[in-house]
Amino acid sequence: MDAKEQMSAKCEVQGLMKRFGSHVAVNNISFSVNQGEFVVLLGPSGCGKTTTLRLIAGLEKPDEGTIALNGATVSAPTRHLFVPPERRDIGMVFQSYAIWPHMTVFENVAYPLRVRRIGQPDLREKVTRVLDLVGLAGQATRSATALSGGQMQRVALARALVFDPALLLFDEPLSNLDLKLREGLRIELKNLQRRTGLTSIYVTHDQEEAVELADRIVIMDHGEIIQIGAPLDIYIRPKTRFVAEFISSANIFEATVLDLLDGNLCRLGVDGGHELHATREEPVSIGDRVDVVIHPEDCTLAASDASTGGHKARIVHRQFQGTSTRYTIDWAGLPFCVVALGTRDLIGEGTDAVLHLPVESTRILPRQAR
Amino acid sequence: MSAAADTTSDQRTQSRAAAMAPYGVLAVLLAVVSILIIFPVIVLVIGSFLSEPPRALHFDWSGATPRNYIDLIHSPGFADLVGTTLVAAVFGTIGAVAIGAISAWLAIRTDLPGRRGVEVISLLPMFVSPLVGAFAWDILASPHAGLINLFARGLHLPITVNIYSMPGIAFVFSIYYAPYAFLLVSAALRNMDATLEEASIMSGAGQVRTMLKVTLPLVSPALLSASLLVFVLLISLFAIPAVLGEPGDIHVVAVRIWDLIGFAPPKVNQASALGVLMMMVTMSLVWLQHRVMRHRSYVTVSGKGLRPRPVELGIFRWPLAMLVFLFLLTNVLMPYAALLLIALRRNLYYTSLATLFDPSQFGVARFQSTLSDPVVRASLRNSLAVGLGTVLIGTVLYFAVAYTVSRTRLRGRRVLDTIMVLPVAIPGLIIGLGYLWSWITIPVGLYGTLWIMILAYVSQFAPQGVRSITGSLVQIHNELEESSRLSGAGFLYTLRRIVVPLSWPGIVAAMTFLLALSFREISTALFLYTADTQVFSVTMFDLWLRGSTDVVAAMALIQTAIILTLVVLSRLIRAGRGPTLTPGN
Numbered sequence: 001m002d003a004k005e006q007m008s009a010k011c012e013v014q015g016l017m018k019r020f021g022s023h024v025a026v027n028n029i030s031f032s033v034n035q036g037e038f039v040v041l042l043g044p045s046g047c048g049k050t051t052t053l054r055l056i057a058g059l060e061k062p063d064e065g066t067i068a069l070n071g072a073t074v075s076a077p078t079r080h081l082f083v084p085p086e087r088r089d090i091g092m093v094f095q096s097y098a099i100w101p102h103m104t105v106f107e108n109v110a111y112p113l114r115v116r117r118i119g120q121p122d123l124r125e126k127v128t129r130v131l132d133l134v135g136l137a138g139q140a141t142r143s144a145t146a147l148s149g150g151q152m153q154r155v156a157l158a159r160a161l162v163f164d165p166a167l168l169l170f171d172e173p174l175s176n177l178d179l180k181l182r183e184g185l186r187i188e189l190k191n192l193q194r195r196t197g198l199t200s201i202y203v204t205h206d207q208e209e210a211v212e213l214a215d216r217i218v219i220m221d222h223g224e225i226i227q228i229g230a231p232l233d234i235y236i237r238p239k240t241r242f243v244a245e246f247i248s249s250a251n252i253f254e255a256t257v258l259d260l261l262d263g264n265l266c267r268l269g270v271d272g273g274h275e276l277h278a279t280r281e282e283p284v285s286i287g288d289r290v291d292v293v294i295h296p297e298d299c300t301l302a303a304s305d306a307s308t309g310g311h312k313a314r315i316v317h318r319q320f321q322g323t324s325t326r327y328t329i330d331w332a333g334l335p336f337c338v339v340a341l342g343t344r345d346l347i348g349e350g351t352d353a354v355l356h357l358p359v360e361s362t363r364i365l366p367r368q369a370r
Numbered sequence: 371m372s373a374a375a376d377t378t379s380d381q382r383t384q385s386r387a388a389a390m391a392p393y394g395v396l397a398v399l400l401a402v403v404s405i406l407i408i409f410p411v412i413v414l415v416i417g418s419f420l421s422e423p424p425r426a427l428h429f430d431w432s433g434a435t436p437r438n439y440i441d442l443i444h445s446p447g448f449a450d451l452v453g454t455t456l457v458a459a460v461f462g463t464i465g466a467v468a469i470g471a472i473s474a475w476l477a478i479r480t481d482l483p484g485r486r487g488v489e490v491i492s493l494l495p496m497f498v499s500p501l502v503g504a505f506a507w508d509i510l511a512s513p514h515a516g517l518i519n520l521f522a523r524g525l526h527l528p529i530t531v532n533i534y535s536m537p538g539i540a541f542v543f544s545i546y547y548a549p550y551a552f553l554l555v556s557a558a559l560r561n562m563d564a565t566l567e568e569a570s571i572m573s574g575a576g577q578v579r580t581m582l583k584v585t586l587p588l589v590s591p592a593l594l595s596a597s598l599l600v601f602v603l604l605i606s607l608f609a610i611p612a613v614l615g616e617p618g619d620i621h622v623v624a625v626r627i628w629d630l631i632g633f634a635p636p637k638v639n640q641a642s643a644l645g646v647l648m649m650m651v652t653m654s655l656v657w658l659q660h661r662v663m664r665h666r667s668y669v670t671v672s673g674k675g676l677r678p679r680p681v682e683l684g685i686f687r688w689p690l691a692m693l694v695f696l697f698l699l700t701n702v703l704m705p706y707a708a709l710l711l712i713a714l715r716r717n718l719y720y721t722s723l724a725t726l727f728d729p730s731q732f733g734v735a736r737f738q739s740t741l742s743d744p745v746v747r748a749s750l751r752n753s754l755a756v757g758l759g760t761v762l763i764g765t766v767l768y769f770a771v772a773y774t775v776s777r778t779r780l781r782g783r784r785v786l787d788t789i790m791v792l793p794v795a796i797p798g799l800i801i802g803l804g805y806l807w808s809w810i811t812i813p814v815g816l817y818g819t820l821w822i823m824i825l826a827y828v829s830q831f832a833p834q835g836v837r838s839i840t841g842s843l844v845q846i847h848n849e850l851e852e853s854s855r856l857s858g859a860g861f862l863y864t865l866r867r868i869v870v871p872l873s874w875p876g877i878v879a880a881m882t883f884l885l886a887l888s889f890r891e892i893s894t895a896l897f898l899y900t901a902d903t904q905v906f907s908v909t910m911f912d913l914w915l916r917g918s919t920d921v922v923a924a925m926a927l928i929q930t931a932i933i934l935t936l937v938v939l940s941r942l943i944r945a946g947r948g949p950t951l952t953p954g955n
Contacts (some may be wrong), residue, residue, distance in 0.1 A: 112857035
């Protein structure tokens, strides 16, 4: 697979625009995908992620901007340049699987090779190899319509892989499968991509899927890119309230900057009257209204008699979730969530407790976010 | 890397041409359908203002005058003609919608025994030509020699039925156009959200109240739409009034148009003016129907696939079933029994029941002689040629249009769609008249050939053809096509290996159905045939005019058998795929 790795291409998108009538589906987006990288386009439905993918595939024509594959421009409306999908050397796995019902598994997978006029011994060998790769060895002669959803998705993947494309695109490929199957295939998919080293772009609205699969995530909303980064980076440092809400179930609340302290810290006042300290990674000034983000699993709760310092709170609701317990608490009028691991030291509903907010996990969202 | 970069420049030039190619195809399609559908209509309208009949290369604008219209309106009996046409169509529509709606309700929404059978039998009259129906009812119920009257006399019953009357014609109209109402109303009933009715019953309303207050209002747009559709078909219908109206001195517009051209001296210009007037009426009604369906489409509902709870008929179950079947079978089977009786008899002289059923008089000789008659054989050959030509040319054109309209986003594709549905509002007679004008005036050797009929049929059947092929195309998920493109296949390769194979059953079913439609068509051919190009229906009508009832009966049965075979074949091929096909008039 070493030779393969060198052939994998870079995809570069610059200032891409796509309108449907008066609706701007994709609004001036730019990003690039490095060789062998797995990039996930993530966002709610209607955010333009699928349109972006289809623009890269050549299934839609952009209104503005350029798309380059492997350094060669494939789409540039200002220069009237548009390479049709069949000449872009891109493999794509569709949401509906798009398995042709009038062909066998073998014929489905062999199709791209037949289009390329690959001769018989070579064709058979390639198809067999790729069917092996996706775990469909021995299924070649089956009718495509007799397959389960998971198997169809494997056939679709085999068909996209068989001609060694420069780039692999996935359009919510797992969304039609049930949860168990989805989780299994997700791991397989990631392993496969690591082994083949194929540059991939993957569209999903499922943040869990994105976090697990991606080398980098591109978060989109209303046709625009909101944030690009490694999953962990986005989780810890969401750029906007939208990203924080979409990627996690973080506590987000408004506060006023009261004081700037040493060591990148600051003192904040919350509407309920109490104060807290937070890390400031972006410049803020005294008097600014800011959004504060704290992940529920970074906070701790303690029984009120067993602890000093921290903030006074009251447990409103406790929900046992197996390995963790989720508390909904009332922090002086502010609803707040805390997740505690394990089952030790449970605090009962309706009792008072002390909330600890570690300053390094208390982050201020950048100001353009608001 | 460098290899990929090098290909860019040559990809660019190729793709620029490729980007324009779809619009080239669209332009060609637009030109073709304009020539096929719009051009003849325009020529006809112009012709209706000219003072001379169509002649090769002769188009005298200077003589343009509204005279034809003025003469027409002032001609004696014009008001009667229009009145009769409207009255017959109104009563025919009322009858057809009543029969269609009641049998649809019984078949879809009740626990009537044999519901499926009601559905099949109700639709049957649609598949045989109204011309054949008219012949059969002529044999059955003409005032003197009609078999029903013969029976009545034989049984000493004091009744006489006269099919050559306004009620008679309206009755035959009703039977042959009830299936259209059945289709629309049954679709509305089937798609109706069952919970709407259940909510009414849960609110305490009874079965009858629910039916009147919920069900009926919900299907009322379908009823209105069916009424308009049937009315449009009936005011332009030629076959039934030509056979049953003329003997009783009941004249309608369609038959008058034919009279004006068929009898010396031919008044083509006046006929054209009458045709244009008729077309204006049908077009406004179709436009009205379109608006009705658009504004009240909330009825056609939430395809949740919930089977509505059937209405229990209780003690009326069996009596109602018997009544319905008796009615339907009488209307569907009796005419064929009559045709068969006549076709099997050696001679047509019978005055009493005893002589009618004299066994020595029966034999299949008539079918043999009919099938070996050179005129019949020639017309059968012509019909076959016209049918195959229509199907081949039509299918290619309809497929191209259906694909362009439903699978691309080319600007201007809606115009194509609109032109192709226009013939819904243009009676076949008018298409024929338009073709007559156009291709006599432009002498490219089309007039007098089978080709002119093929092209006229292709235009006439465009709405049904495009709709049925669109029906099978939309079942193919876009991504099946897109995945082929991304596999490296070009447009034509994808069409050949993916789109056509996947829609093939639907296409073949549509082709078979078109063949049936073209075989039974008469009004489109009425002004386009010559001695050498007479098609089967026209020959049948011609022989009937000359009084050869026996040969006509045999031909009618042969035609019906062929059409039914084709329709059943089409259904089998489709086997539950796609929407039900509906023929036009």
